[in-house]
Amino acid sequence: MRLTLQVWRQPGPASAGEFVRYDAPDITEHMSFLEMLDVVNDRLIREGKEPIAFDHDCREGICGACGMMINGVAHGPSKGTATCQLHMRSFSDGDEIWIEPWRATAFPVVRDLVVNRSALDRIIASGGFISAPTGAAQDGNAIPIAKQDADESMDAAACIGCGACVAACPNGSASLFTGAKITHLGLLPQGQPERYRRALKMVAQMDLEHFGSCTLFGECQEACPKDISIDVISRMNRDFLVAAVKEREERSVAGAG
Amino acid sequence: MRWVLTLYRSTIGKKVIMAVTGLIGVGFVLAHMVGNLQVFIGADKLNSYGAMLHGPLNELVWAQRVVLIGAVLLHVLMAWQLTRLSKAARPVAYGRKVPQVSTLASRTMRWGGVLLLVFIVLHILHFTAEKFDPAGWAGRLDAAGHRDTYGNIVASFHIWWVALFYIVAMAFLGLHLFHGAWSSVRTLGFAKPSPNPLHRQVALAVAVIVWLGFTLVPLGVVVGLVK
Ligand code: FES
Numbered sequence: 001m002r003l004t005l006q007v008w009r010q011p012g013p014a015s016a017g018e019f020v021r022y023d024a025p026d027i028t029e030h031m032s033f034l035e036m037l038d039v040v041n042d043r044l045i046r047e048g049k050e051p052i053a054f055d056h057d058c059r060e061g062i063c064g065a066c067g068m069m070i071n072g073v074a075h076g077p078s079k080g081t082a083t084c085q086l087h088m089r090s091f092s093d094g095d096e097i098w099i100e101p102w103r104a105t106a107f108p109v110v111r112d113l114v115v116n117r118s119a120l121d122r123i124i125a126s127g128g129f130i131s132a133p134t135g136a137a138q139d140g141n142a143i144p145i146a147k148q149d150a151d152e153s154m155d156a157a158a159c160i161g162c163g164a165c166v167a168a169c170p171n172g173s174a175s176l177f178t179g180a181k182i183t184h185l186g187l188l189p190q191g192q193p194e195r196y197r198r199a200l201k202m203v204a205q206m207d208l209e210h211f212g213s214c215t216l217f218g219e220c221q222e223a224c225p226k227d228i229s230i231d232v233i234s235r236m237n238r239d240f241l242v243a244a245v246k247e248r249e250e251r252s253v254a255g256a257g
Numbered sequence: 258m259r260w261v262l263t264l265y266r267s268t269i270g271k272k273v274i275m276a277v278t279g280l281i282g283v284g285f286v287l288a289h290m291v292g293n294l295q296v297f298i299g300a301d302k303l304n305s306y307g308a309m310l311h312g313p314l315n316e317l318v319w320a321q322r323v324v325l326i327g328a329v330l331l332h333v334l335m336a337w338q339l340t341r342l343s344k345a346a347r348p349v350a351y352g353r354k355v356p357q358v359s360t361l362a363s364r365t366m367r368w369g370g371v372l373l374l375v376f377i378v379l380h381i382l383h384f385t386a387e388k389f390d391p392a393g394w395a396g397r398l399d400a401a402g403h404r405d406t407y408g409n410i411v412a413s414f415h416i417w418w419v420a421l422f423y424i425v426a427m428a429f430l431g432l433h434l435f436h437g438a439w440s441s442v443r444t445l446g447f448a449k450p451s452p453n454p455l456h457r458q459v460a461l462a463v464a465v466i467v468w469l470g471f472t473l474v475p476l477g478v479v480v481g482l483v484k
Contacts, residue, residue, distance in 0.1 A: 008352070019352060072353035098353040105346050152450060170359070172346030173268075203269055212346030213268035213339045215366065216440040217359035218455050230443070231450040237269050238446025244263040244270065 001027050001093035005040065007052055008100045010109050017109065019098070029089035033076060034059060034066060036088050053112040059084040061225060064160030067167070068113045069100040074164040074223035082162060082225040102167035105210045106174070117163050119209040120177060124161075127201035128181040130190050149187045156183035158226035168223030171212030176220035178206045179232035186239055196243035203240050268342060269444075271335045276441035278328035278335075283438055283463065285325055286430070290470035296483055297473075300399060300407035308403040333374060340367055358455060362436040362464075369429040376426040384409065391419050414478035423475045431468030438463045 003024040010017030022044075027036050034056050041051035057065035066083040070076035076086045091097065101109050106119040145153075157180075165176035182199055185191030191198070214233055221230045264270030295303045310318050356364065382389035384406060387396065392412035399405040414420040439460035442448055477483040 006352075069351060069353070072351060072355035073357065100352055103347055103349050103351055105348060168357070170347075170356075170364075171343035173343070200263075203267055207266075207268050210342075210346055212343035213272055214444075215272075215339075215343075215363065216436075216443055217356075217363050219357055219359050221454070222357040229450070230454045231448065234443050234446045234448040236446075237273070237444055240267070240269050241264075241273060241446055244260045244267075246260075 001029065001088070001091070001095075003027055003036075003091065003094075004096040006096065006098045007112070009052070009112055010101075011050075011111065013108055013110055017112075027088055029087065029091075031088045032059070032084060033070070033086040033088065034084050053110075053114050055114050056084060061085040062160060064162035067102060067162045067164055069098075069102065069167060071098050074102070074168040075162075075225055079222070080225060080227045082160070082164075085225070102163050104163075104166050104172040106172070107163060107166065115163070117161070119211070120161050120163060120174065122209060123174065123178055123202055123205045124181060126205035127194070127198035128185065130185060130194065132190060132193065143189050145188060152231075153184050153187035156180040156187075156228060156232050159184070159224075159228055160226060162225060164223040164225060165220035165228075166211065168219040169212065169214075170217055170219065171215055173214045173220075174206050174209070174211040175214035175233045175236065176224065176228060176230065178202050179230075179234075179236035180228050182236045182239055183232040186235065196239060196246070199236065199239035199243045203236070268339065271339055272444045274331055275335045275339070276444040278332040279437045279441045281324065281328045282332070283434060283441075283467075285321075286434075286467050286471075287463075290467055293474050294470060296407065296410060297477065300405075301401065303407045303410075304399050304403040304405060305401065307406045308401075311404070329374075329377065333370075336367065336370060360436060362432040363440075365429065365432055366436055369433050372426060372429050373433060376422070376429075379422075383413070391416050410474065411478055411484060414475045420475045420479050424472055427468055427471040427475075430471065431464045434467055435460055435464035 005022040005024055006019045007022060008017055009020045022040055024036065024040050027039065031039070034054070037052060037054060044051045054068060055065045057063040059066070061082040061084060064082070067075060068083055070083065070086070075081060075083050077090050078086050099113065101107075101113045102115045102117075104115075107115040107117055110116050159177060159180040161177065163177070166172055166174050169175075182202060185198065186195045216230065216233070218230060221228060264273060292306060295306050379389055383391075387394075387409075392409060392415070394405065394409035394412050397405045397408060399408065414423070435457070437460075439457035443454075448454070474483070
């Protein structure tokens with residue numbers, strides 16, 4: 001099929017960017033979206049032009065590296081998939097496709113479609129871990145966990161940190177991302193000792209990174225390639241509220257020391 | 258009390274303040290709406306209800322006003338701060354952005370909220386202070402010597418732009434509640450995990466009841482049911 005692309009090109013973080021039009025006459029519906037870009041880049045390179053820069057790694061929807069705004073939708077038209085899992089059969093011959101990087105203050109553009117998502121790493125570093133000293137692995141089923149909790153925790157743990165929630169949110173909020181991590185760890189016994197400190201720290205870091213606030217538009221859960229539910233935001237708020245009101249921080253810091 | 262500061266400084270805390278003050282507002286509009294519907298019983302009933310609020314229940318009414326004014330001020334202040342933060346979080350707009358699931362209600366919270374604020378001020382000036390007086394009804398008393406709010410309602414809503422303003426404002430109130438009554442509960446973290454978290458039957462019911470309950474009054478005058 002023959003497509004027309006309007007791709008955001010920006011040579012560097014400080015330079016101005018613009019949409020550039022490309023013809024893609026030789027695309028088959030069997031290609032993935034990233035393979036389609038590879039084909040376009042191939043020709044650009046042969047013509048001696050700069051290829052379009054975009055992030056990718058696993059190309060099977062598990063690493064979270066890929067991600068772009070496709071026709072105004074994060075990760076494109078197919079629900080519950082990352083950009084790398086999007087197939088060109090979702091488009092038709094003659095389509096015009098607009099491709100843009102994630103847009104947020106916290107995600108500065110590095111080049112073309114590549115943005116710097118270190119802000120998400122810093123949120124994780126602020127509390128998205130368990131620091132209990134571990135010995136040998138536990139025996140299987142030594143710590144019983146309710147099925148409901150295990151399910152909810154695992155659903156939240158599916159987050160691959162791609163940043164689509166931030167990109168899709170009209171407020172540029174990272175609530176789904178942060179909530180997913182707080183839910184994932186806060187539901188498991190191993191995550192309990194640091195549960196409230198984690199909520200305080202991660203929310204504080206999220207605010208520091210200049211993400212917007214959540215107004216529950218619901219766009220994030222729709223954009224999420226892992227279908228993470230906005231329920232995780234309620235859980236984050238609840239843990240944060242309890243932590244703030246009880247000033248649990250000191251107590252758990254004292255407990256840990 | 259350090260927690261108050263922790264809350265105030267965080268975006269979640271600011272949202273919590275908005276949720277709590279918003280829920281206070283929901284409670285108030287429900288009560289206000291029930292009071293209004295006495296218009297359909299008759300002039301005496303409504304005017305003596307007004308006289309009761311301003312007479313024996315005066316202190317109570319004032320206490321409630323203080324709470325409400327505080328709630329509205331906090332609600333507006335937090336909305337303003339959070340809107341600025343959200344705008345700063347995405348200074349460069351998308352060339353293309355297609356909303357997927359967000360409702361019209363959620364997307365009109367800010368401008369609809371501004372309209373509601375203007376409405377609240379005008380509405381208080383209209384029926385409480387009687388300083389905004391499109392029908393020339395300020396100071397009139399009924400046969401029993403009570404303030405003639407009923408007459409003011411009928412005369413005011415016979416003026417097309419007054420009726421239109423009230424009806425449009427109430428449509429926005431309904432939208433505001435459809436999103437707010439649902440999202441405030443989620444913001445406060447009360448929501449149970451749900452297979453379809455965007456579903457909101459209770460908020461829908463609240464929004465429709467409040468919208469209908471308030472719109473019936475100007476509509477009743479316009480169609481001649483209340484005269
Ligand atoms: S490239 Fe790894 S998720 Fe798309």
